Structure formats: C-alpha cells, structure tokens
Amino acid sequence: MQFSPQQFKPQARAALQDQDLQQALSRAKSGFIDKRRVAVEAFDDFEALRERGKRIRNHALEHMDIYLERLEAQVQAAGGHVHWAEDAEQARAIILELCHKASAKRVTKSKTMVGEEIGINEAMEADGLEVVETDLGEYIIQLAEEPPSHIIAPAIHKTRQQITELFDRYHHRGELKKKLREIPELVNEAREVLREKFLTADVGITGANFLIAETGSIALVTNEGNADLTHTLPRMHISISGIDKVVPTLEDASTLLRLLARSATGQEMSTYTTFVNGPRRDGDPDGPDEFHLVLLDNGRTRMLQGQFREMLRCIRCGACMNHCPVYAAVGGHAYGWVYPGPMGSVLTPLIVGLDKTRDLPHACTLNGRCASVCPVKIPLPKLLRQLRSEQYREGLMDSRNRLGLAFWGFFATRPRLYHTAAGLAIRVLHALSRGRGRFRRLPMAAGWTGSRDLPAPSRRTFQQVWKQQSKERGR
C-alpha cells in the first residue's frame, strides 16, 4: 500500500488536473448522495436509528474488553482460532504463517480495508503467493496496480474506458479493437476469470463488517457474493478485523446493518449478508477446514483511551466521503493512504502519527456535511479540530501560518490598536483599489487572488461609520 499523506498538496493538485479522474468523480458523486437520501426518506425515523446505532457502538466500545473475550471464547467453541495482532507487522506475520501452514499457493481475497491497512497483499506477494482480489472494484485496481480510492467503491476513480483498456491488456493480450465495452460484458468477463481462481484457491481472506460477541460470528456484506465464494471454497478461511468492530449481539448487528447499507449505497440491505461461524461442521455441505480470526489493534486501544474514542464508532460506510466536497474534488488517492475523506483525515493521523499527516486535518472547510450523514453520529469536524490543536501544541504547524496567527492575534486581542490599524489598512486598500471595487491581484493575498477577485473594502470600517452616524443621530 502506498504511503504518501505528506504529499497531500501535490497529489491533490495532480488529481484536479486529471481529466479521467474528474470525469469519474463527477459521475459518481450525485449517485451516492441521491440514493442515500431516497433510502433515508423511505425509512420511518432514520434519525432514531442513527441514535440507536450510536448507542450500540458506544456501549460496545465502553465494554470492549468483555465483548472481545466473549467473542474469542465463542469463536473457539465453534472450532475457530483467534489471533491477536498488536500492529500491522504482527498481523502480516500471523497471516503469512497460516498460509505456509496451509501450503498455500493461491489466495483469494474479498474486500478488506484492514487488509490494506496492514499491507497484506504486498507481504503475500513478496512471499511468493498469488493473490487474487475478487471484489470487482478491487480486481480492477489490482490489475491497474493502484490502491483503492474509496472504502466501499475502490475503483470509483476509474472510467469505463480505462477498465475496458485494462481488461483488454490482461484478458485479451491487447488484441481487442473495442475502446468502450458495456458494463454487463465487463462484469461477465471478470466473473469468468475469477470463477477459476475461486475454485482453485488454497486460502480465502476476508475482512469483517461486524464481530458478534454473543455468537462468535463475523458478519460479511457484499453486493457480488464474492466474500461467500472466498470463505466457503478454500481449505482455510482467514478473517482480518480491527478490534473495534465487535458488537454484543446479533440484534445489535442487525440494527447496524440497516444503517450501513442505507448510508453506504442507499440499499435497504446489501445483496449478500452472511454470518460466518467457524469452520465447516460435520454435515455442512461446504465451508473451510480451518477458520482463523486475526484481530488487529494498530493504535485502536490508544484511541479508545483518549479524546478520539468517538472515531472508533465508525462502521466504514463511506457516507462521509460521498458527501465531502473536498473528496469530490480530489478523489481518494490524494489522501495518500488507505482511508480517504473525512473519516480518513481523522483516522490516518491517529494510526500513523500527526507528523506524517500534517495536511489531512486541515484539508477540510469544516462544513459539517459529513457529520450530518454519519450513521453513528461521529462529530468529524470536531475531531478534525482536535487534531489541529494537537498539531498546534506539538509545534507541527508551519511557521508562516503560526506567524500569521500571532500577528493577527496580537491586534485582535488589543481592540483599540486593532481599530486604529484596521482603519488605516482599510483606507490604504480602498485607495489602492481606485474605485474599481475589487482587486484582480494583490501580492499579499495571492492565495485568494490566484483564482478569484478580492472585493475591496469601503473607505471606512463599520465601526467608523457607526461612530459618525451615532454622533449625527445623537444616539
């Protein structure tokens, strides 16, 4: 997985120049928003459901230790194994060892963001394994050798023409004449290629949408059914999940699944919802011989203790990025790591460190639309602000901004001086504008005037005008 959140600015700039990306983004944007709105309006009191979802997640986080222990016991009772990984390196090592044990050559994978978080694909490939992504979007970007740009629609940045080209290159040795193929045709072709991989894989890796403590089940949702083929056909099923995904009961999971599908894709339910309980039992028609659950911490217990706990409520629906105007402008790759958009701008600094992610908390207008659609009511703007203050306290803000703030603050906290200085500055600026009402260019405001005119101030400040009028009116 590429890691370049430090390069947010140049990456965003490049994304804005990328015509294919812009085309793909503008097509995707309204689709997600409209579908969610229709689904939410059709649901009787979605607001109450959000509140319930938030409470369930808060309760689960509050008692995470108890529920994780219960989960472990239930998974073991069903004949499965639980592995605890403190960080990405440990998780990779556990999974590689399991693959060795299974004498694996081919591994199928259904979509897992935690898999991206720990960089499992690169590790397995370096170990000589053939890794096949089976979610259509993931498959496409695997061919393109790119990371996902969205947590539920990983290839959202790709146009149909680009996908046609990729399939031509990898499935037809570049011999196809067609520049643009129909979507059903492309889907069927991918399905054919993947069918053989499903049937011959030694290990299947999935993520987990929820972990259910009560039953030791993992919940998996897809719209393609690829997770089910991934975990039932190979000899070994490995599920990777963050420890934050645990919920107490099946009932809780069903509430959250209702929130998840509506918030993510505007569906009432994802096409395939599966609860996986351990390996194949006697009499089961299918299923793996072994089931392993790898539970990853990677900074999550640290988050649990501090002022960012609320972020752990996240159920990875992607609604925040679907509604984020910054994400809509630059797409997911600009953020430089696994989790893009608002949730990523909070999560990435917390996982990898503030010093490596200086831009992420700032690349947001704090417009609050993300929080207004979050199914579990995570106050994303507030958390982004908290990250900004941590950055400020740790001296991670660049000196120009710091100086600018100090300069402005010096005056703003000295009202008398402020008004004298402001009155003078306004008069000078007004004179410079020569009655044109605005500036096309102003050297000290180049960040503004690069792309828009700057309205010029009037001759006097409001306070000056007010003072004079008050005198005249004898107020």
Place this chain on the structure above:
Amino acid sequence: MTDTTPTREKPIVALFATCLVDLFRPNVGLATVRLLEQAGFAVEVPQQQTCCGQPAYNSGDDDRAAALARQVIRQFERYSYVVVPSGSCAGTIITHYPELLRGDKEWQDAAYRLAERTWELTRFLTEVSGQQTEVPAEYAGRITYHDSCSGLRELNIRQQPRTLLSAVKGLELVEMEERDTCCGFGGTFCIKYPEISERMVSNKVEAIRQTGAETLLAGDLGCLMNMAGRMQRLNVPVRAYHVAEVLAGMTDVPAIGEEENR
C-alpha cells in the same frame, strides 16, 4: 433613519458586526441595524469588539481563540440579545465557546449564558422579533440563495431567510442545485488549499449560473466574497449581496466587489 422614540422603552440589542463586515462591508452592519430598529429594538454596538476568534480556533490555536472568546463574553455579557449577521460567527459563539472554555467552569458558564442570548440575524428576525410579515423592502429580480454551512448545520438556518425574503416585493427566489454544498471558502482553507477551493467555488458558480438568477444572496460575508470574487473572475454577471442588505432595502450601494458609482 429618523427614529426619535426614546430608546429606554425599547429592548436593547447588541450588534456583533463581525470582523469581515467591519473591514470590508459596513453596509451589512448598517442594514442589520436598520432591520433591528424596524423590528422595534434599540441597537448598541460595543466599541471594543474585534473578531470572534474563528481563525485561531479553526487553526488549532485554542489559547488564542479562548482569549478572544473571553474578550467577546466580557463585552457582550450584559446584553439580553446579541445579534450577528453571520451564521458562522454566531455558530462560534453559540456552539463553540462553551466547548472552547470547558477547562474553566466559570468562564464556561458565562459562555453558556452568552450562547443562550446570541442570535444569527435571520433567526432573530423570524423567531424573536416576530416582524417577518412586515418587511417593507422591495427588490426587483430573480435571486438565488446559498445556505452557508455553519449557519445551516450548527444553527439550523434554512427556512428563516427564505421566509423573510418571501415578503420582499418583486423578489423571485430560484433555488440552485446543491444549495447546501460548501462554496469552498472555509476561512483560511481557501488560502491554504487554493486549488481545491477554486474547484469547489467553480462548481458553486456553475450551480448559481444555472438558475438564471441575477443576484446571489447569503447570510455570511466570507462565503459571499468567495463566490462573488470567483464570479467576477469568470465574468459571470451575477451580483452578490448579503441577505440583510436586501431585507433592509439597502442595495443602493455597489454589490460585493462591484465598481463604485462615480
């Protein structure tokens, strides 16, 4: 402006003009005063006000933001009503000061008291003064209205300006697509990430253009300066005014960024 009624009989409103209005567009402050006076209030403007502290707060400089919050509280705590012609500055006082001052019980309580008495202008006019049906202004033309994010999501301001505008004679409101999507201003955001901001404001300008409106209105000067500045750069002939200017019938001055009449 020849009000001669003794002010002691009228309830007093303190105006928090906001730094942008003070520096760039006094007319918005004057329009706000006129609206409040028409609604039967006497207006005072505390002289020591500067800025609500948002630039510091949104940059993570909590100490400086808290210093400004205390300064605003000290200047305004004696008033029963504080009115602000901006959703984002009002939102800062109402929703963020108590959070910002949570480390000090006394100051936090003071912040809560001020929050209870602080109003965004259009909300004050519709919900407190109850004068919305008697707006006497006229404005001939098609307008479109941008919902500024902080007002919309922190203070639930959506219907109030529309209710007030519906009583303005000659005015026709045409809603734009994605009227509640951010215009890309975001305070210091537009300076720190100018390219992203440019894309966002360009999308917004396109949505405005599509309505065929001749005038753009909003309740926040920052957003308005951003959108007006972009429209002028792109030669889109739409004028921009703060909603208070139209409601008060004070559009005899050049629109935002427009050439002065000579």
